[in-house]
Amino acid sequence: MAAKGRRNEIHKIQPNGLTVSELCIGTGIFGMQTDEDLKAKLDELKNDYRKGDATAASRNSFSNFTFFWRLFAMAIIGSTVNRRFVLAKRPESPTSPASRDLFELQSVDVPELADGEFLVESHWMSLDPWIRGTMNGNRSYQASVELGDVMRALCAGRVVVSRNAAFPVGTPVSGMLGWQDYAVTDGTLIRKIPENAPLELGLNLLGINGQTAWFGINDIGKPKAGETAVVTAAAGGVGSIAVQLLKAAGCRVIGLAGDDEKCEWVKSIGAADCINYKTTDIGKALSVLCPDRVDVVFDNVGGAMLDELLLHLNTNARIVLSGALSRYNAKPEPLTNWLQLHINRATMKGYIFLDHFDRFDEADTDMMRRWERGELLYREHIIDGLENAPDALSKLFDGSNRGKLLVKIR
Amino acid sequence: MAAKGRRNEIHKIQPNGLTVSELCIGTGIFGMQTDEDLKAKLDELKNDYRKGDATAASRNSFSNFTFFWRLFAMAIIGSTVNRRFVLAKRPESPTSPASRDLFELQSVDVPELADGEFLVESHWMSLDPWIRGTMNGNRSYQASVELGDVMRALCAGRVVVSRNAAFPVGTPVSGMLGWQDYAVTDGTLIRKIPENAPLELGLNLLGINGQTAWFGINDIGKPKAGETAVVTAAAGGVGSIAVQLLKAAGCRVIGLAGDDEKCEWVKSIGAADCINYKTTDIGKALSVLCPDRVDVVFDNVGGAMLDELLLHLNTNARIVLSGALSRYNAKPEPLTNWLQLHINRATMKGYIFLDHFDRFDEADTDMMRRWERGELLYREHIIDGLENAPDALSKLFDGSNRGKLLVKIR
Numbered sequence: 088m089a090a091k092g093r094r095n096e097i098h099k100i101q102p103n104g105l106t107v108s109e110l111c112i113g114t115g116i117f118g119m120q121t122d123e124d125l126k127a128k129l130d131e132l133k134n135d136y137r138k139g140d141a142t143a144a145s146r147n148s149f150s151n152f153t154f155f156w157r158l159f160a161m162a163i164i165g166s167t168v169n170r171r172f173v174l175a176k177r178p179e180s181p182t183s184p185a186s187r188d189l190f191e192l193q194s195v196d197v198p199e200l201a202d203g204e205f206l207v208e209s210h211w212m213s214l215d216p217w218i219r220g221t222m223n224g225n226r227s228y229q230a231s232v233e234l235g236d237v238m239r240a241l242c243a244g245r246v247v248v249s250r251n252a253a254f255p256v257g258t259p260v261s262g263m264l265g266w267q268d269y270a271v272t273d274g275t276l277i278r279k280i281p282e283n284a285p286l287e288l289g290l291n292l293l294g295i296n297g298q299t300a301w302f303g304i305n306d307i308g309k310p311k312a313g314e315t316a317v318v319t320a321a322a323g324g325v326g327s328i329a330v331q332l333l334k335a336a337g338c339r340v341i342g343l344a345g346d347d348e349k350c351e352w353v354k355s356i357g358a359a360d361c362i363n364y365k366t367t368d369i370g371k372a373l374s375v376l377c378p379d380r381v382d383v384v385f386d387n388v389g390g391a392m393l394d395e396l397l398l399h400l401n402t403n404a405r406i407v408l409s410g411a412l413s414r415y416n417a418k419p420e421p422l423t424n425w426l427q428l429h430i431n432r433a434t435m436k437g438y439i440f441l442d443h444f445d446r447f448d449e450a451d452t453d454m455m456r457r458w459e460r461g462e463l464l465y466r467e468h469i470i471d472g473l474e475n476a477p478d479a480l481s482k483l484f485d486g487s488n489r490g491k492l493l494v495k496i497r
Numbered sequence: 498m499a500a501k502g503r504r505n506e507i508h509k510i511q512p513n514g515l516t517v518s519e520l521c522i523g524t525g526i527f528g529m530q531t532d533e534d535l536k537a538k539l540d541e542l543k544n545d546y547r548k549g550d551a552t553a554a555s556r557n558s559f560s561n562f563t564f565f566w567r568l569f570a571m572a573i574i575g576s577t578v579n580r581r582f583v584l585a586k587r588p589e590s591p592t593s594p595a596s597r598d599l600f601e602l603q604s605v606d607v608p609e610l611a612d613g614e615f616l617v618e619s620h621w622m623s624l625d626p627w628i629r630g631t632m633n634g635n636r637s638y639q640a641s642v643e644l645g646d647v648m649r650a651l652c653a654g655r656v657v658v659s660r661n662a663a664f665p666v667g668t669p670v671s672g673m674l675g676w677q678d679y680a681v682t683d684g685t686l687i688r689k690i691p692e693n694a695p696l697e698l699g700l701n702l703l704g705i706n707g708q709t710a711w712f713g714i715n716d717i718g719k720p721k722a723g724e725t726a727v728v729t730a731a732a733g734g735v736g737s738i739a740v741q742l743l744k745a746a747g748c749r750v751i752g753l754a755g756d757d758e759k760c761e762w763v764k765s766i767g768a769a770d771c772i773n774y775k776t777t778d779i780g781k782a783l784s785v786l787c788p789d790r791v792d793v794v795f796d797n798v799g800g801a802m803l804d805e806l807l808l809h810l811n812t813n814a815r816i817v818l819s820g821a822l823s824r825y826n827a828k829p830e831p832l833t834n835w836l837q838l839h840i841n842r843a844t845m846k847g848y849i850f851l852d853h854f855d856r857f858d859e860a861d862t863d864m865m866r867r868w869e870r871g872e873l874l875y876r877e878h879i880i881d882g883l884e885n886a887p888d889a890l891s892k893l894f895d896g897s898n899r900g901k902l903l904v905k906i907r
Binding site for chain 1: 799803818820821824829831832833835836838839840841842843844845846847848849852
């Protein structure tokens with residue numbers, strides 16, 4: 088996979104040649120007409136929809152048929168099958184791998200919409216480390232997923248049925264929609280994805296990865312030109328964005344990654360150097376590469392790696408606690424060098440991108456501008472099919488993913 | 498020792514009935530006159546000086562005799578003995594106690610003053626944990642003290658000879674003057690103590706203790722009314738001020754201290770409760786006393802105590818890393834619960850009061866106002882005589898001090 092600045096959206100058509108959204112809209116409008124008529128009439132709508140012109144699609148589909156549309160759409164929704172993964176049992180321990188048997192794939196009907204709600208058909212699902220944390224049943228970033236509940240995940244898709252004027256049919260959105268084909272939402276914490284961006288960008292630069300990097304760097308890292316920054320898991324979905332934002336801020340960036348191929352890629356996106364932590368003594372390498380010590384640590388790992396980094400802090404260093412991949416290691420990895428925080432007047436701060444929902448526009452505007460200019464490179468590791476999501480989750484923890492881990496639902 | 502809001506200054510007279518400052522001034526002015534004449538003439542000056550009227554004392558002493566005064570003052574200074582402690586050898590390890598044999602008491606002449614310099618006669622010396630850290634020879638808060646160098650300490654005293662117009666004779670000052678009777682300085686990092694405050698307040702509320710509490714709470718802790726705050730080493734010089742500032746900010750404050758007497762005192766100055774950490778299971782006690790978890794941790798200890806506190810953080814908690822008394826424990830105490838910083842979006846920040854020298858006026862003005870209103874109580878543990886300083890230092894680490902540890906030099 089080569090690094091790329093943009094990625095064309097692949098809009099996969101369902102086996103019957105129509106997406107459920109089209110079926111809903113079409114059947115709603117044209118009621119008992121034949122399939123042939125339906126398909127012909129739908130061409131216009133499909134064009135609007137494909138172009139991402141949600142307003143036109145919505146206007147056409149609703150027009151004077153709102154009453155009938157609702158009536159029939161509800162009938163269709165009721166008979167549309169929603170595949171979803173629920174948590175069947177808890178992992179043996181907070182650090183044990185999330186094996187396939189912990190998940191149960193169910194097929195259920197799509198529920199009816201209440202006023203103010205809309206139905207989103209997910210196209211992409213984001214696999215992120217925090218998901219593993221919600222499976223244990225203890226206090227974590229997010230509330231725990233209860234047994235039998237749908238697994239949580241951020242997804243990007245389009246509105247296919249709507250009883251919410253702010254989110255008309257066709258609107259590209261992202262949000263916490265879960266491990267499933269369809270999700271009903273009232274719009275809480277749902278974001279619209281710009282029409283000129285591929286849907287999956289709403290999970291990456293304009294989603295959890297971009298926002299995690301952006302808020303961590305702007306609110307905590309506060310990089311200044313000429314400073315030295317170190318990014319751990321620098322080839323990952325968040326780390327690679329952090330490398331580029333820190334570089335753009337004028338920092339000399341050193342990455343840490345788990346193999347030589349990843350290190351080469353990290354250097355190709357702007358890092359002055361990248362340490363393969365599996366084959367290199369990190370402490371010695373940092374002493375050589377950061378003779379003036381480290382001003383900003385953007386850490387996705389925690390544990391022993393963070394502990395080593397504490398020994399290289401410069402005065403007034405800022406440590407962005409972005410992620411804690413090491414928490415999933417079987418052996419606990421305490422911080423022995425915490426005194427360095429005193430000595431170096433350092434700040435170490437945890438944060439969660441979702442806390443800043445009210446400032447997402449600010450972050451997204453900046454990220455979109457950089458993306459449009461081709462200043463932000465990324466790569467995606469795509470898993471095809473919702474059914475393969477459980478096996479893919481562990482890739483985040485064994486380091487076998489290459490870039491942002493996405494499940495392509497359709 | 499009872500808690501008290503103010504403390505009268507004890508101005509101890511030297512065995513010959515004159516302080517060195519008086520000898521300097523008097524001898525300078527009156528040259529070869531007899532001791533009887535000298536003493537009579539000095540009465541007026543002494544009154545000015547005792548009243549703290551530095552301007553009058555200075556005006557009287559300088560008047561038309563500046564040239565002669567300088568000539569003779571230099572002669573006197575040259576023959577004035579300065580007792581000082583130098584570091585004779587390094588401790589066995591960074592955690593071993595600072596035994597008496599590590600220090601050497603020397604008697605040396607007071608050096609001559611260059612233009613812009615002045616001589617301070619120290620009355621009080623502050624014993625603080627950071628001093629131990631400068632003895633090891635490794636990177637710490639402050640540069641290491643080299644073997645043979647004067648031990649570092651903050652002291653409060655008065656200017657006794659001056660070639661710096663900004664610091665005339667009689668000016669009450671505090672600063673990094675070292676373990677000695679007299680120090681020559683050009684005024685760098687020297688603070689003037691308000692005339693209406695006892696000298697030693699410049700080492701306490703208006704010095705390292707007050708400023709450490711004030712900047713930690715205002716810049717990092719940022720307490721809000723109704724929040725819960727926990728202060729470790731709450732009966733100590735810094736901790737007890739932190740308790741009162743947090744209480745004044747509207748927090749419910751829980752203290753941790755090492756014996757029941759200390760706990761009672763901590764409660765008497767405003768803590769809702771105080772945990773004797775030597776006889777109580779801290780974790781259980783915190784769960785009971787802080788059912789809504791902890792928003793602000795003002796920590797003077799670090800190590801295992803801080804590690805336990807991490808388990809009780811509320812969302813968006815702030816941990817003020819004020820001190821690290823546990824670093825002097827023989828057994829290293831790592832932080833195993835660092836993941837809680839992520840989970841709770843917590844901030845943990847080290848700082849050193851001296852970094853904020855340019856904002857000391859702001860802190861001192863606020864602290865002075867509170868002290869004048871009787872809102873800040875403190876207690877002092879006074880060691881009599883510079884010669885007893887080495888043995889007293891360990892009190893900071895074995896918990897046997899009661900309040901601010903001061904050495905009374907004269």
